[in-house]
Amino acid sequence: MTSPAESKTDESRAGESRRPMIEAVGLSKFYGPFAAAREVDFSVREGELVAFLGPNGAGKSTTMKMLTGYIAPSEGEARIAGHNMMEDRIEGSKHLGYLPESGPLYYEMTPMGMLNFFADARGLSKTVKKDRIDAVIDICDLSSVVYKPISKLSKGFKQRVGMSQALLHEPDVLIMDEPTAGLDPNQVRGVRKTMRKLSETKTILLSTHILQEVEAMASRVVMINEGRLVYDGDVAGLRQKGDVTLDDAFHTLTKGAHI
Numbered sequence: 001m002t003s004p005a006e007s008k009t010d011e012s013r014a015g016e017s018r019r020p021m022i023e024a025v026g027l028s029k030f031y032g033p034f035a036a037a038r039e040v041d042f043s044v045r046e047g048e049l050v051a052f053l054g055p056n057g058a059g060k061s062t063t064m065k066m067l068t069g070y071i072a073p074s075e076g077e078a079r080i081a082g083h084n085m086m087e088d089r090i091e092g093s094k095h096l097g098y099l100p101e102s103g104p105l106y107y108e109m110t111p112m113g114m115l116n117f118f119a120d121a122r123g124l125s126k127t128v129k130k131d132r133i134d135a136v137i138d139i140c141d142l143s144s145v146v147y148k149p150i151s152k153l154s155k156g157f158k159q160r161v162g163m164s165q166a167l168l169h170e171p172d173v174l175i176m177d178e179p180t181a182g183l184d185p186n187q188v189r190g191v192r193k194t195m196r197k198l199s200e201t202k203t204i205l206l207s208t209h210i211l212q213e214v215e216a217m218a219s220r221v222v223m224i225n226e227g228r229l230v231y232d233g234d235v236a237g238l239r240q241k242g243d244v245t246l247d248d249a250f251h252t253l254t255k256g257a258h259i
């Protein structure tokens with residue numbers, strides 16, 4: 001594994017003074033004898049957009065579910081904005097917007113109906129609710145579809161509706177599990193545009209196995225393979241001796257797993 005120290009740039013060293021907003025501290029998850037994640041350690045500092053890479057089945061979703069407090073780690077600790085997500089989940093969740101792999105969408109509702117529903121569930125007051133719904137519709141470019149049933153929307157719009165829901169309470173940390181999976185190139189462009197806008201003000205961990213996504217969006221990469229961390233550093237440092245492209249680097253670090 002390339003040591004994080006070897007791949008650090010001046011920029012990443014300067015970033016070390018910012019506080020960690022997402023922390024995986026020795027996170028493991030066992031299903032019987034099988035380890036879906038094993039002693040995963042990394043952190044994402046305020047303002048960073050970090051890509052979480054790995055082949056299918058590497059343990060990305062499992063790690064993200066532990067980070068968000070959705071499942072309990074077998075070992076280790078997950079912290080959001082300094083809050084332990086097992087002991088202090090409510091406080092941590094105030095800072096966190098989570099877009100799971102298959103977002104929580106209510107297909108018979110319209111985006112407007114769903115946003116109202118989630119705003120009420122979160123206890124937003126009437127005025128705050130209107131302001132926040134207007135804001136997320138704007139950020140996620142949903143104005144043309146707010147009154148259409150979610151079931152009738154394209155995949156790209158569905159994904160942006162999922163994002164809008166995750167942004168409703170104005171979280172400063174976003175964890176997104178493969179937000180562009182299964183989208184066509186135009187839809188990918190739309191979702192990336194939204195994410196770029198979000199990255200100006202938020203700390204983001206974004207899982208993907210699309211390497212162009214990493215080059216297009218991220219300042220740093222955390223990579224896992226078979227549940228273990230295999231790389232933590234900047235995009236340039238990902239390429240090891242002999243690797244010409246990011247595809248080569250991915251193949252080297254994951255030993256061509258699941259290919």
Ligand SMILES: Nc1ncnc2c1ncn2[C@@H]1O[C@H](COP(=O)(O)OP(=O)(O)OP(=O)(O)O)[C@@H](O)[C@H]1O
Binds near residue numbers: 036058
């Ligand atoms: N509830 C579970 N019980 C048993 N095994 C599980 C469970 N959840 C996940 N796994 C296994 O853990 C491993 C990691 O799965 P995970 O979904 O975290 O991978 P991933 O990197 O997100 O993959 P993908 O890119 O395909 O979404 C896989 O082998 C998966 O089958």
